[in-house]
Amino acid sequence: MMANRYAAANGPGSDGMSELVALSQIIQASLNAIQQSLAVKKMEFPSLHTPLTLESEAARMQPEVEKECTVIVAAAYQLIASVRSPVLSITNLGMEYTLSAALGVAITANVPEALKEAGHKGAHVQDIARASNVDPAKLGRILRALATNHIFTEVAPDVFANNRLSSAMDTGKSVESILANPNSSKHIGANGIAACVGACADEGIKAGSYLQEAFFDPKLAVSGEPTETALNLAFNTKVTMWDWFAEKGNEHRSQRFNVAMAGVKLVSSPAAILEGFDWKALKQDAIVVDVGGGIGSQSLIIAQHNEHLRFIVQDREPVVKDAVKFWDERMPGALTSKKVVLQAHDFFAPQPVQNAAVFVLHCVMHDWSDDYCVQILRRLRDAASADTQLVIFDILLSYACDDDETLKAIPGAERAVLPKPLLPNGGHAATSSYQLDIMMVHNMNGQERTVLQMKNILELAKWNTVRVHQSPIAKVICIPA
Numbered sequence: 001m002m003a004n005r006y007a008a009a010n011g012p013g014s015d016g017m018s019e020l021v022a023l024s025q026i027i028q029a030s031l032n033a034i035q036q037s038l039a040v041k042k043m044e045f046p047s048l049h050t051p052l053t054l055e056s057e058a059a060r061m062q063p064e065v066e067k068e069c070t071v072i073v074a075a076a077y078q079l080i081a082s083v084r085s086p087v088l089s090i091t092n093l094g095m096e097y098t099l100s101a102a103l104g105v106a107i108t109a110n111v112p113e114a115l116k117e118a119g120h121k122g123a124h125v126q127d128i129a130r131a132s133n134v135d136p137a138k139l140g141r142i143l144r145a146l147a148t149n150h151i152f153t154e155v156a157p158d159v160f161a162n163n164r165l166s167s168a169m170d171t172g173k174s175v176e177s178i179l180a181n182p183n184s185s186k187h188i189g190a191n192g193i194a195a196c197v198g199a200c201a202d203e204g205i206k207a208g209s210y211l212q213e214a215f216f217d218p219k220l221a222v223s224g225e226p227t228e229t230a231l232n233l234a235f236n237t238k239v240t241m242w243d244w245f246a247e248k249g250n251e252h253r254s255q256r257f258n259v260a261m262a263g264v265k266l267v268s269s270p271a272a273i274l275e276g277f278d279w280k281a282l283k284q285d286a287i288v289v290d291v292g293g294g295i296g297s298q299s300l301i302i303a304q305h306n307e308h309l310r311f312i313v314q315d316r317e318p319v320v321k322d323a324v325k326f327w328d329e330r331m332p333g334a335l336t337s338k339k340v341v342l343q344a345h346d347f348f349a350p351q352p353v354q355n356a357a358v359f360v361l362h363c364v365m366h367d368w369s370d371d372y373c374v375q376i377l378r379r380l381r382d383a384a385s386a387d388t389q390l391v392i393f394d395i396l397l398s399y400a401c402d403d404d405e406t407l408k409a410i411p412g413a414e415r416a417v418l419p420k421p422l423l424p425n426g427g428h429a430a431t432s433s434y435q436l437d438i439m440m441v442h443n444m445n446g447q448e449r450t451v452l453q454m455k456n457i458l459e460l461a462k463w464n465t466v467r468v469h470q471s472p473i474a475k476v477i478c479i480p481a
């Protein structure tokens, strides 16, 4: 077995105090680097107390600043884990679901929108509660728990205002317009952040709470079937999450999920999707097929920066219907000119597009267990010409220790390792990738994969992995074997 340098340097016997000092020095060095970089660029780092706008995130989105912020988050969390009582840390984590539940209430009660209207002075919880007809005393406790975690600010007793984190959940709509349209999801037309958090705080925690039952059920424990999951137990359903979304009564969840997929891309620079693959090098009118493309939120960004390309966005029938409004609003005329075609297609059926320059699978592989992924990939392989490329966008997981040496053989696969004593995979700074991995198993028996796990399923479907581009949502570029 490969020697683990990380474990050797940080194992039993390493000195706790010197680690605390090392962590604080790492934080200081990263802060200095950010300060210097922003001073040169004459940019200001956004304050936690100012509402979020994408423009005001410009400083944090500078690649060198983003990198240092990752280091600070990893080090600060490791510092907390080191200094706080282990009993307190572990019990706090056990209760973390309460924050998720509280976020769900705040979103459903339209609090971020009500507080946007109240401005920086905030509003009394009696008035906030009136906007959604909930109990003010209970709502106050929800908001205080969140404010204690830097989501909302309690500016005076029982008076709350938005801060940067809470304003991220503002759909941009007025409370009046939301209340006037009770049958339409408030997430439609919004940036998707509230939709994403709302889905986690609803079907996410409900399914997650059945993970133990699924792990110890003799049949479900070893199943890769998307109908034998914790979500199936939680909602007492026998169908996949996708078919469950399509059931009557779940329209709001389905619409929210589709919008949430657009919100996911906002976790890093919007241009990140364009990096690591040369879209400009594709020929005039080359066809990009976005398979399982949702409403097409990822294709939209590629299309906006590459006028020479044509797009076919494929998904299930109900999603394609939702996609029409999305494209008409964001790129008027694209559907009528056929620059963008929306197509209902089941990716387990033969692929109808035989002249694709690129097949895109964005956050699709992670929904499925290996056997199902291989079926999807084989359909694309059967329709591919010798020149067709496949670009898989997905999270690529790393071990929480040193990487496997074999990764060196795949161009781009090696990750940037953080300085010791930080965890090589980024620790808390990377935690959402590992949280999503758990979410995939409880919702669909899917999984986030390591580079080698991804390469293996690609090989089974006769695709060669040419190179990898590491970023929060990584790209795996493949050609037919």
Ligand SMILES: C[S@@+](CC[C@H](N)C(=O)[O-])C[C@H]1O[C@@H](n2cnc3c(N)ncnc32)[C@H](O)[C@@H]1O
Pocket (backbone or CB within 6 Å): 242, 261, 262, 291, 292, 293, 294, 295, 296, 297, 298, 314, 315, 316, 319, 345, 346, 347, 348, 361, 362, 363, 364, 367
């Ligand atoms: C996680 S979402 C990703 C959506 C989109 N690629 C994105 O990143 O925004 C997975 C998508 O797969 C679609 N899907 C699920 N089963 C499908 C099937 N059998 N055929 C086609 N699409 C399917 C879902 O409707 C959903 O839009």
